[in-house]
Amino acid sequence: MDVLIVGAGPAGRAVAAACADTGLATTVVDPAPRRGWPHTYGSWLDELPAAVPHSALGSVTASMRTFGTSPHELARPYAVLDNSALWKHLWRPDVQDVTGRVVGAEHGPTGSTVHLKDGRRLAAATVIDATGAARVLSGGRPSRTAAQQSAVGVVLDSAAAQPLCPEGSGVFMDWRSAPDTRGGWPTFLYCVRFGSGQVLLEETSLARRPAMPLTLLRRRLHGRLAAAGITVPDDAAEERVRFPVDDPIPLPGRVVPFGASGGLVHPASGFSVASALRQAPWVAGALSAGLTSGPAKAAKAAWSILWPPRAMATHALRRRALRALLTFPPSLVPDFFEVFFSLPEADQAAFLAADHDPARTAAVMTALFRRAPWPVRRRLVAGGFGPGGGEAQHGFGGL
Numbered sequence: 001m002d003v004l005i006v007g008a009g010p011a012g013r014a015v016a017a018a019c020a021d022t023g024l025a026t027t028v029v030d031p032a033p034r035r036g037w038p039h040t041y042g043s044w045l046d047e048l049p050a051a052v053p054h055s056a057l058g059s060v061t062a063s064m065r066t067f068g069t070s071p072h073e074l075a076r077p078y079a080v081l082d083n084s085a086l087w088k089h090l091w092r093p094d095v096q097d098v099t100g101r102v103v104g105a106e107h108g109p110t111g112s113t114v115h116l117k118d119g120r121r122l123a124a125a126t127v128i129d130a131t132g133a134a135r136v137l138s139g140g141r142p143s144r145t146a147a148q149q150s151a152v153g154v155v156l157d158s159a160a161a162q163p164l165c166p167e168g169s170g171v172f173m174d175w176r177s178a179p180d181t182r183g184g185w186p187t188f189l190y191c192v193r194f195g196s197g198q199v200l201l202e203e204t205s206l207a208r209r210p211a212m213p214l215t216l217l218r219r220r221l222h223g224r225l226a227a228a229g230i231t232v233p234d235d236a237a238e239e240r241v242r243f244p245v246d247d248p249i250p251l252p253g254r255v256v257p258f259g260a261s262g263g264l265v266h267p268a269s270g271f272s273v274a275s276a277l278r279q280a281p282w283v284a285g286a287l288s289a290g291l292t293s294g295p296a297k298a299a300k301a302a303w304s305i306l307w308p309p310r311a312m313a314t315h316a317l318r319r320r321a322l323r324a325l326l327t328f329p330p331s332l333v334p335d336f337f338e339v340f341f342s343l344p345e346a347d348q349a350a351f352l353a354a355d356h357d358p359a360r361t362a363a364v365m366t367a368l369f370r371r372a373p374w375p376v377r378r379r380l381v382a383g384g385f386g387p388g389g390g391e392a393q394h395g396f397g398g399l
Contacts, residue, residue, distance in 0.1 A: 001025040003287060004114055004124035006102045006137055008033040010041065011259025011276035012130035013090040018284035020092040024291075029114065029122065033097040037083045040153075040200055040239060042192055043274040045077040047354045052277060056089050058082035058195040064172040068338030074345060078170055080192050081273070098122065105137050107254040111295050125295045126287055126302075128256045133243050138250050138257035146244035147326060148211035149270040151190070152218040153202030155237040156230070161199035163228040165191040175334040178203065178220040179227045185212060186333045187220055200239065201225065206270070207245050209326060214240055245270050246322055249315060252303040254296060258283060262306055267318040268352055275354040279306060313358035318351075321365060324383030332376055339372045 003019045005012050008030035019026040045060055058080045066072045100116040107113075111125045114137075129138040158167065165171060171191035178187065190202045203221035205212035218238075225232055243260065245267050250257040257263070264275040286305045290298030328336065340348065347364045350357065369380060 001027050001096075001122075001124045002291060003027070003126050003128060004029060004112075004122055005128045005130055005258075006030070006114065007130035007132065007259070007261070008035075008097070009130060009132060009259065010037060010086065010090075010273045011132075011261075011264070011280075012128075013087065014276050014280040015128055015130060015258050015283055016095050017090040017092050018280040019287065020095050021281075022284045022288045024284065024288055026092075026094070027096040027098055027122065027124065029098045029100055029102055029116070031099065031101050033099060036087065038239075039241060040192065041081045041083065041086075041273045043079055043081070043271060044349070044352070045079045046349075047271075047274040047278075048079060049274075049278045051281075052086070053089060056082055056086040058085075059193045061168070061170040061193055064170045065174070066172050066337075066341045067174040067176050068334050068336075068341050069175075070338060072341040074172060074341075074348070076345065076349065078172070078192070080194060082195065102131075102136055105255065107295075109294070109296075112254060125291055126256065126298050127254070128258050128283075128302075129261045130258045132260040133247070135250070135257065135261045137255045138253070138261050145210050147207045147209040147246040147322065148242055149205065149207050149245050150211045150214060150217060151202045151204040151239070151241040152214050152221055153190070153200050153239040153241075154221065154225075154232050155194070155198050155200050155239070156232070158193070158197050158199050160230060161191070161201055163230055164189065164201060164225070165193070165199050173204075173206075173337065175337055178224040184216075184330065186330050187212065187217060189221075189224060201230075202239065202241075204241075207267075207322060207326070211242055214242070243270065246319060249307055249312060252300055254299050256283065256287075256299050256302045258306070263315065264306075266352070266354070267315070267322045271352075271354070278354060282306075308356075310358055311356040314356035314361050317358060317361045317365065324380050327383035328379050332379060335373065336376050336379075339368055339376060342371065343367060 002024040003026045005016050005028045008028050016026050016028050061078045064074045064078050103117050104115040105112050112127045114122045174189040187203050187205050190204045192200050203217045249263040259276045260272050265272040282305045283302045286301040287298050290301035350360045351364045
């Protein structure tokens with residue numbers, strides 16, 4: 001086969017579909033390659049590639065509300081993906097699915113051999129690691145403790161969610177304190193709609209090192225909902241989320257890391273699916289062209305498509321902002337987001353974008369710094385915007 005993809009999540013399926021469309025013989029390996037995706041995936045509508053059909057969108061909300069220390073409105077359509085419809089859109093009958101758990105790989109001059117836990121071996125010219133934060137074949141997790149985004153949410157009927165999420169609206173970030181915060185690390189409410197008339201209300205820790213415990217997030221969520229007069233049914237579906245947001249860019253090698261494995265998680269928002277959908281055809285094209293020169297050059301070409309110099313520079317700036325915010329005391333986190341949400345919407349969109357523009361990103365960071373009150377400025381400088389910033393051990397990161 002030409003390409004073997006480890007991992008059948010949205011990123012793995014996206015690059016598998018793109019490789020098959022390019023004419024490459026493609027196989028996907030996963031412990032359960034045809035299972036559904038349990039998590040909710042959202043994206044700004046303008047970040048999704050045109051190839052994603054309208055049928056793959058579970059809902060589109062015209063604008064999203066935010067709260068730092070005061071309310072703001074982001075007049076930018078926000079989409080929640082329909083996982084079943086997206087899976088069907090990305091499924092290709094000529095992509096072979098293999099059920100198994102990958103435990104290693106070896107590489108030779110003409111290709112690679114992937115080892116499965118049950119002893120089977122699969123040979124391919126090129127291997128793509130789309131296993132998410134596990135990074136099964138692309139170097140594993142960094143030795144240090146990762147800054148992780150974590151969240152706990154419940155799915156309610158739209159009518160029940162009205163007090164916090166009025167009809168037709170959504171909430172991107174609401175930093176107003178949950179009732180039982182008790183001076184601890186602040187978290188925010190995230191609220192999105194499904195096309196089925198249901199709403200996900202999620203208590204979210206944007207980034208913390210180590211991750212905020214899910215039990216604490218669940219307690220805060222239920223306290224916030226109770227304070228708003230919302231009763232959560234015993235049988236309400238619950239969503240639990242935890243993943244790193246500060247992974248370094250993986251080094252080039254014989255395995256092509258893609259999606260969350262490949263560093264495509266945005267350090268500010270935690271989004272990665274839109275980036276994977278946008279980048280998949282480019283990676284497939286690079287592999288198709290590069291395989292004529294050998295598997296090593298094909299893998300290098302695919303990595304270079306994902307991480308040209310401008311992308312690396314932009315990612316470094318965003319991680320720098322993340323490191324700075326990891327130093328913030330809890331009381332200043334909402335103040336920082338108040339400044340960010342007061343920026344022009346074009347600046348907010350540029351910093352949150354899936355695309356990479358280092359000059360624009362730096363300009364937005366400068367504008368934010370100039371608008372910030374002195375307590376926020378001092379923390380930004382101490383945390384990495386200026387000389388003397390160091391790696392924080394805990395706190396919040398993000399925008």
